[in-house]
Ligand SMILES: [Ca+2]
Ligand SMILES: [Ca+2]
Ligand SMILES: [Mg+2]
């Protein structure tokens with residue numbers, strides 16, 4: 001409100017004409033800021049309205065998905081970016097993934113949460129693990145994830161590291177694994193995998209489950 | 225609409241229960257897609273409404289800014305990310321920048337254009353140069369920029385390269401310049417500078433023009 005006041009400690013000395021122009025720019029800027037604020041509020045209301053309207057369909061979809069064995073692991077394996085993250089052990093573990101949920105927070109700009117629900121499995125005790133993205137105290141994006149209660153000797157982040165150290169596989173690649181991604185909260189502003197899950201996988205997982213049977217087509221067994 | 229039809233070439237053979245669940249998921253998905261489409265249209269309408277409401281204030285602001293000598297070059301030099309891009313020659317040239325405009329296209333998702341208006345200057349003939357971002361034919365972000373008609377010997381992209389080659393300055397740094405950025409259209413999906421201009425500089429340039437007088441404060445000459 002007072003960015004160009006001629007009083008106060010941090011004002012430089014401008015000539016009268018410049019000072020007047022700066023004050024008028026400041027007034028314009030206040031109008032623009034108020035309109036931006038109003039626009040954000042209206043857009044938030046639209047998003048909240050549609051989140052409510054979409055919710056029953058997402059819930060029904062999740063119920064239906066649970067009838068299909070290995071739906072999520074299949075969708076993950078067929079998704080180009082998510083698949084690139086998966087080790088063989090990740091795939092084994094993700095056979096127990098029965099439900100995925102993406103929740104946007106009520107104030108959508110403030111963040112979202114991805115929930116992974118698992119059946120009883122040989123790898124860890126948790127029935128659900130969550131990774132959450134929000135604005136941290138500094139205003140920058142931050143993330144946190146559930147602590148995974150690994151069963152003895154089954155910690156997939158450690159097992160994978162050992163394999164990498166010994167160079168048995170994935171030479172020349174940086175160590176990656178679904179669970180490295182899940183537990184890594186060092187750069188929430190650039191979490192491509194989380195964004196792919198939220199903006200591509202969650203809006204339409206069926207397209208990744210139903211990937212066309214490429215081998216058949218490549219082998220020319222189709223008649224048309 | 226027909227993603228899980230049991231007819232057709234690329235359907236795998238699912239058991240009856242799975243097939244039924246897939247068809248029901250597909251129906252859910254169609255409802256979700258329709259709601260997404262509606263939400264996008266409503267949000268677009270809100271954005272268009274506020275673009276119209278903001279426009280007269282942006283125009284008035286641009287008129288006022290032109291009364292202030294060196295407004296834009298000062299804002300650029302004071303902006304942390306834009307400043308990091310500027311060579312001394314860029315700064316010299318940007319003293320002739322009289323007006324900046326960011327235009328979002330009517331269908332906002334399809335892109336935007338940044339226009340730089342210049343006074344007569346010793347560097348190039350153009351009165352306005354534009355860099356435009358849009359979705360390319362493949363659906364991926366693409367950009368294009370005006371061809372700059374450099375005056376003889378004044379091409380700032382070439383002069384900077386020579387300086388860099390001879391290692392006179394900016395050793396250990398990658399060659400950068402406002403005009404390298406402007407003419408570089410190789411990775412439109414990651415153009416941080418364009419995004420900073422659109423989302424930070426253009427919404428409120430006054431804050432960068434009016435940077436506090438850090439030296440005075442650091443020297444403790446303020447009384448309070
Ligand atoms: Ca001061
Ligand atoms: Ca088929
Ligand atoms: Mg399953």
Ligand SMILES: [Mg+2]
Nearest residue numbers: 294295321322
């Ligand atoms: Mg000027």
